[in-house]
Amino acid sequence: MKRLLARSEVVIALILILAMIIIGLINPAFWNLENLFSLLRQNVVIGIMALGVLTVMISGGIDVSFPAFAVAAMYLTVRAMVGLGYEGVILPFIAATLIGLLLGLMNAFFIRTFKMIPLIVTLGTASIVRGLLNGVVGTSIVNIDRMPQSLIAFGRTVINLGGASLTVMLFIYLALAILVHLFLTRTMLGRSIYAYGGDPESASRVGFDTRKTIFVVYALAGALAGFAGLLHSSMSWLANPRDFIGLELDVIAAVVLGGASIFGGRGSVIGTLLGVFMLVMVKNSLIILGIETTWQLVAVGLIIIVATALTALRDRKKLGA
Amino acid sequence: MPDAFIELRQATKRFAGVLALDKIDFTLNAGEIHCLAGENGSGKSTLIKLIAGVYRADGGEVRIGGRARPHLTPKEAIAAGVQVIYQDFSLFPNLKVAENLALNTLLHENRKTVAWSRVRELGRQALARLGIDIDLDAEVGSLSTAQRQLVAIARALMADVRLIIMDEPTTALTGREVDALFKIVRDIQAKGIAVLFVSHKMREMLEISERITVFRNGRKVAEGPTAEFDEASITRHMTGRDIDQSAFEWTGDTMAMPRLEVEGLAVPGIVEPTSFAIQAGEIVGLAGLLGAGRTELATALFGMRPDHEGEIRIDGVKVNPRSVEEAIEAGIAYVPEDRLTEGLFLTQSIERNFCASILDRLTRGLLLQSGQIREASLKTVDEMQVATPDVVRPVIQLSGGNAQRVLIGRWLLTGPKILILNGPTVGVDVGSKELIHKQLRALARERGLSILMISDDLPELVHNSNRILLMHKGAIVETLASASVNEDQLAAKLKALR
Known part of the structure; x- marks a missing residue:
């Protein structure tokens, strides 16, 4: 029992259940199947991005460039489809993922080659990518009337459960989560990320190829962001080249809430899934309770600070200091 | 073969x-x-x-x-x-x-x-x-x-x-x-x-x-x-040379007014009421097992335990420092156990490390007097024989022994009457160690500095102090004259306390 409670995921799950009970008491409509499905739907895009950020944070880094990469991948892909009159799903998603992956490799290159701080590198690349996108490609929104019909149709795919409709995109998110989970826990490459986050010097002494580790980490974060970007577009039926501004805060908050350590070396996919759900639920409940969006920013900020403080306390206790 | x-x-x-x-x-x-x-x-x-x-x-x-x-x-x-x-x-x-x-x-x-x-x-x-x-x-x-x-x-x-x-x-x-x-x-x-x-x-x-x-x-x-x-x-x-193994001898007046007098000093829960005195120019060792309360006693003297009880007198005047500033003011200096984390600003220059504890003295109006700082630093580098071509080098580039001498040198700049050292040569190699010992003896002999040396290195205590206080479970249980005890006897006494 003690061992079970020592796992952060269990604690997060318990807090989540408690929060759900409280929100349900304030607003019984919370437990409606439609509301729950709508919440899950809102998990998808943030959640896929969070899987990438989780990987980066385990390696001891941080990434604030993924919203910019997501928007670039999405907008470039959609504009290309519109321009070429191309209809399809698989190829566009591969393209968006690859764009994100290449941009992620750029992060890794700067971080590894010049031994730069990831926060500074990703702030810089985010700004460059957004600037280039809006300056070179344009700022006009691709609306529903011009959006490729194939993407819209794909984003609308649902299944009916108990009289409410649940988006199929949720299963894509969960499948990706399982893949990332297996990657992190069952492959040597995945373990090298934890090892690097724990002690980079020791990781190379033991014989890990730490250069590969860094490139894989940031490429994965970029690829997941690119994929999530296009998915967002097909679920919302438009492509806005100024989308996702400020989203990094939400995603990082969700990952920290899920028990990942900002100092690296700790974090899990299960925790992150729970953290994402909690964040979306809290933000949503604030809307339902009629609280202004400006106050939601305060809530997200508080969540980041409180969750980080708690994980920092936990880590310090584990180190016995 | x-x-x-x-x-x-x-x-x-x-x-x-x-x-x-x-x-x-x-x-x-x-x-x-x-x-x-x-x-x-x-x-x-x-x-x-x-x-x-x-x-x-x-x-x-x-x-x-x-x-x-x-x-x-x-x-x-x-x-x-x-x-x-x-x-x-x-x-x-x-x-x-x-x-x-x-x-x-x-x-x-x-x-x-x-x-x-x-x-x-x-x-x-x-x-x-x-x-x-x-x-x-x-x-x-x-x-x-x-x-x-x-x-x-x-x-x-x-x-x-x-x-x-x-x-x-x-x-x-x-x-x-x-x-x-x-x-x-x-x-x-x-x-x-x-x-x-x-x-x-x-x-x-x-x-x-x-x-x-x-x-x-x-x-x-x-x-x-x-x-x-x-x-x-x-x-x-x-x-490459013989190390001086001679013992430290103190030839002062035992009846004079003590430099430091401690009466009934206690830290609640850690140090029992303790009394002892140190004369000018004496080097007194403080031996004990880990957790005997030696560090707590030292930090109480240095004003870091404002909750201490009893009386601390310097040259007959009651001081009882309640803060580090008061302790420095009263003429007490303390070189902590872990100099790397507690004592030195590793990425800063030797000069800045030196003047860190005497900033108010080097300030005119709001500005630091850089000329004076340089002069004092060069003098101290010379006195402490720190092996460095200049004083603007960051301390992190120095060897352990040199870093330790920078730290001791800094405290000498405050003009202390009493120097407390906690593990003065931990992690320092033999040659450097001998140099530090020599300097400490010279400081005691020539400047009349009173030194309280806490150490786990028994030969160091026996060779460099004239008396050794043996501390156990927060109390001083025995005072030994170094001349009448060798390191094996001291080790046996410590073992008996276990």
Whole structure:
């Protein structure tokens, strides 16, 4: 029992259940199947991005460039489809993922080659990518009337459960989560990320190829962001080249809430899934309770600070200091 | 003729033109415990890294298991059976014991995936091989230093190891943990594995090793069976001169007004009411086991325990400092236990470190007087014999002994009457240590400085103080005249307290 409670995921799950009970008491409509499905739907895009950020944070880094990469991948892909009159799903998603992956490799290159701080590198690349996108490609929104019909149709795919409709995109998110989970826990490459986050010097002494580790980490974060970007577009039926501004805060908050350590070396996919759900639920409940969006920013900020403080306390206790 | 496992022939290594190893011939036999002795910078670490494949020799050759290895890489060295346990252990604090133990083997086997049952099994085997019991599911970060060292040793034993190199393994261990480590080292040897022990602690070398090789300035200066060495001869080889072993004598007036008088000083729950006095120019040692309350007593004198009770008098005037500022004002200086974390600003210049505690004196209006700072710094560097070409160099670039002298020098600038030192030569090599001792004696004799020296290094206490206070469970239980006690008697007294 003690061992079970020592796992952060269990604690997060318990807090989540408690929060759900409280929100349900304030607003019984919370437990409606439609509301729950709508919440899950809102998990998808943030959640896929969070899987990438989780990987980066385990390696001891941080990434604030993924919203910019997501928007670039999405907008470039959609504009290309519109321009070429191309209809399809698989190829566009591969393209968006690859764009994100290449941009992620750029992060890794700067971080590894010049031994730069990831926060500074990703702030810089985010700004460059957004600037280039809006300056070179344009700022006009691709609306529903011009959006490729194939993407819209794909984003609308649902299944009916108990009289409410649940988006199929949720299963894509969960499948990706399982893949990332297996990657992190069952492959040597995945373990090298934890090892690097724990002690980079020791990781190379033991014989890990730490250069590969860094490139894989940031490429994965970029690829997941690119994929999530296009998915967002097909679920919302438009492509806005100024989308996702400020989203990094939400995603990082969700990952920290899920028990990942900002100092690296700790974090899990299960925790992150729970953290994402909690964040979306809290933000949503604030809307339902009629609280202004400006106050939601305060809530997200508080969540980041409180969750980080708690994980920092936990880590310090584990180190016995 | 025993069978040589490692052989270096005329091995030479240069860094930017500076000779780190000068035509070294070195032999380590299979299955022996061999000690590598030398001061910091003598070439010990370079030699280890040559054997481990981290560096490559510029001249000569490295042979492992009878084969020349001109292009040795770390991976090949490991494959040849050489494992290095670095001072920091190179473990992953965030991972469990089992995974820490298994990673080496999994990497060695070029695995792409991780089977957790295998990880546990490898971990269990590794601990069983050492005959130790540590929770495989505990995170390494939550273990004690001694336990982490055991994990590092267990990890090194996993592959087909023939030689384990331990770099300063006893630095962070308590006396009892050192005994336990030595037992394990002998067990490892019993399995036919050689151990290369790097140290600068004489006693340990003499106790554990069968053969000793001594390095000085990149040259091998002595080697042979341990029986042919004693402390004095190793020291002579390491430093190239005889170390002054004479005892400190104080010839002041015992009836004069004491410089420091402590009456009924107590820290609630830690230090029992304690009374003692120190005369001007005296050096008084403070001995005791870990947790006896020595550091708490010292910090109370230095104003860091505002909750202390009793009376502290300097030259007959009651001072009872309630803050560090008040203590400095009263003429008390304190050089803490862990100078690297508590005492020095490592990335800052020597000069800035010097003036850190006397800033108000060097300020006119709002501005610092840089001319005065420079002058005072140069004078102190000279006085403390800090080996540095200038005073703007960051302290982190200095050796341990020089860094320690910077810290002592800083406190001298405050013009103290009483200097409290906590472990003044921990991690400092023999030559530097002697220099620090000499300077402390000179300060006591010439400036009339009263020194209270806390140390676990018993020879240091016996040689450099005229009286030794023995502290146990928060109280001073005995006062010994250094002239009438030797280090073995002192060690026996400490042991009896256990």
